[in-house]
Amino acid sequence: MNSQTEISKQIRMRAQNVDVFYGDKQALKKINLDIAANQVTALIGPSGCGKSTFLRCLNRMNDTIDSCKVSGDVSLDQRDIYSKDVDVVELRARIGMVFQKPNPFPKSIYDNVAYGPRIHGLTNNRHELDIIVEQSLLRAGLFDEVSDRLNSPGTSLSGGQQQRLCIARAIAISPEVILMDEPCSALDPIATAKVEELIDELKDHYTIVIVTHNMQQAARVSQYTAFFHLGEIIEFAETEKIFTNPVEKRTQDYITGRFG
Amino acid sequence: MGSLFTLIITLALAFPIGVATAVYLEEFAPKNRFTDFIEVNINNLAAVPSIVFGLLGLAIFIQVFHLPRSAPIVGGLTLMLMTLPVIIIATRAALKAVPPSIREAAYGVGASRLQVVTHHVLPLGLPGILTGTIVGMAQALGETAPLLMIGMVAFIVDTPGGPLDAATVLPVQVFLWADSPERGFIEKTSAAIMVLLAFLIVMNALAIYLRQKFEIRW
Ligand SMILES: Nc1ncnc2c1ncn2[C@@H]1O[C@H](COP(=O)(O)OP(=O)(O)OP(=O)(O)O)[C@@H](O)[C@H]1O
Ligand SMILES: [Mg+2]
Numbered sequence: 057m058n059s060q061t062e063i064s065k066q067i068r069m070r071a072q073n074v075d076v077f078y079g080d081k082q083a084l085k086k087i088n089l090d091i092a093a094n095q096v097t098a099l100i101g102p103s104g105c106g107k108s109t110f111l112r113c114l115n116r117m118n119d120t121i122d123s124c125k126v127s128g129d130v131s132l133d134q135r136d137i138y139s140k141d142v143d144v145v146e147l148r149a150r151i152g153m154v155f156q157k158p159n160p161f162p163k164s165i166y167d168n169v170a171y172g173p174r175i176h177g178l179t180n181n182r183h184e185l186d187i188i189v190e191q192s193l194l195r196a197g198l199f200d201e202v203s204d205r206l207n208s209p210g211t212s213l214s215g216g217q218q219q220r221l222c223i224a225r226a227i228a229i230s231p232e233v234i235l236m237d238e239p240c241s242a243l244d245p246i247a248t249a250k251v252e253e254l255i256d257e258l259k260d261h262y263t264i265v266i267v268t269h270n271m272q273q274a275a276r277v278s279q280y281t282a283f284f285h286l287g288e289i290i291e292f293a294e295t296e297k298i299f300t301n302p303v304e305k306r307t308q309d310y311i312t313g314r315f316g
Numbered sequence: 317m318g319s320l321f322t323l324i325i326t327l328a329l330a331f332p333i334g335v336a337t338a339v340y341l342e343e344f345a346p347k348n349r350f351t352d353f354i355e356v357n358i359n360n361l362a363a364v365p366s367i368v369f370g371l372l373g374l375a376i377f378i379q380v381f382h383l384p385r386s387a388p389i390v391g392g393l394t395l396m397l398m399t400l401p402v403i404i405i406a407t408r409a410a411l412k413a414v415p416p417s418i419r420e421a422a423y424g425v426g427a428s429r430l431q432v433v434t435h436h437v438l439p440l441g442l443p444g445i446l447t448g449t450i451v452g453m454a455q456a457l458g459e460t461a462p463l464l465m466i467g468m469v470a471f472i473v474d475t476p477g478g479p480l481d482a483a484t485v486l487p488v489q490v491f492l493w494a495d496s497p498e499r500g501f502i503e504k505t506s507a508a509i510m511v512l513l514a515f516l517i518v519m520n521a522l523a524i525y526l527r528q529k530f531e532i533r534w
Contacts, residue, residue: 115424117420117423117424120419120420120423122347145426145427145428146426147426148423148424148425148426149425149426152424152425153420153424154424155417155420155421155424157417159415159417159418159420159421160421161418161421161422161436162418162440171422171425171435172425172426175425175426175427175431175435176426222421225421225425226424226425228425229425229426
């Protein structure tokens, strides 16, 4: 049933037989998924099916939840990220994350972006840091809007700007993979369009995994799509195939809005 | 002066210990039976009548450690015992109030647990922590019962030269003076009460000022 699509591209991350429990409750069952390098992989499915849970397995954010137990293998460039000798801090520097609600730190725009490079000691030099901040903001498509007020608080920006600030913050530490959990769900259509455009540009440099409830968005921005239902992957294939010619009836029903 | 020394000692001990305990319990301690037990006990301690702390102070600091009676250091230590639970509870509440999204954001860019706490949670919780501390201190300032027990009741004429000299504190002074209504003491009592109230008002004003100064919106 788990139609294992062979990905023709290079594989950056791979999940094998991943089970996740919250206490006694199983949230994910035997998840197998490959994430192609420099592509956008979309995770879709009805609410509560475990998309966010899976996303959080990929950078071990579930470690911060006491009741959460993860088993199975998740690897990044063929290295198991759950093995004992992996430094979680370093791992999260390689796998950045953007959250559903924009969550800038209550600091200045500059400090928001500079925070990651600072704690990872990427540079001690003020000038280099300035360049990293500027580059990140440029890439996130925010620089023009905020270049004259880098010292005003990040929280003073509009929602869409805040979300792009969070993206800038994530890319400031040059991650290889960026995980995005419904990054546009708090944004209006224009801000959404901007972020989508941005995602499309970012995929040249980064591998992106995005959770979305918006079918059009998945179709627009992603190259691969995985359909989750009740903690399982029902179908995983090229986005085009999922949306035009799904194998599973449940997938078809979900994307045409007949269930969920 | 007795009040001042006593209070400084209380603050110097209760603030770091209280905040450290709260941070540990809230952010680092594993959730198990043992930490649950400690939590319940801290909550209970906050509700113990202050005179009990006075007796405890008497028993421990004077009988066991033989510190001088009537000295601000004993008063301070005793009041520290009393304010500690208040500070711990206030600090934990302040830390809990820091939105989880900020923690997630920090973890998401690869901050370690310690960095999350020191860079984000503590600064954001600071206004609440300070308010709680000052409220606890104000309560300590006005406390009489525990200090009667440790003998800070002496009729002391000189101002104390240091934390080990005999001294008395304002509320105890008021308590005693009000008891002996000979002429002359009525004015003194009133004056002492006014000083005490002024102290309290200043402290509460400070609490409000600090809270607003550090208040950060998100
Ligand atoms: N911290 C938690 N503790 C206990 N159970 C949790 C926790 N987080 C999620 N769950 C459970 O795990 C299941 C999957 O949740 P998850 O958040 O991954 O769903 P989702 O697909 O992201 O949903 P949505 O689209 O609404 O965001 C749900 O049944 C949820 O109740
Ligand atoms: Mg979710």
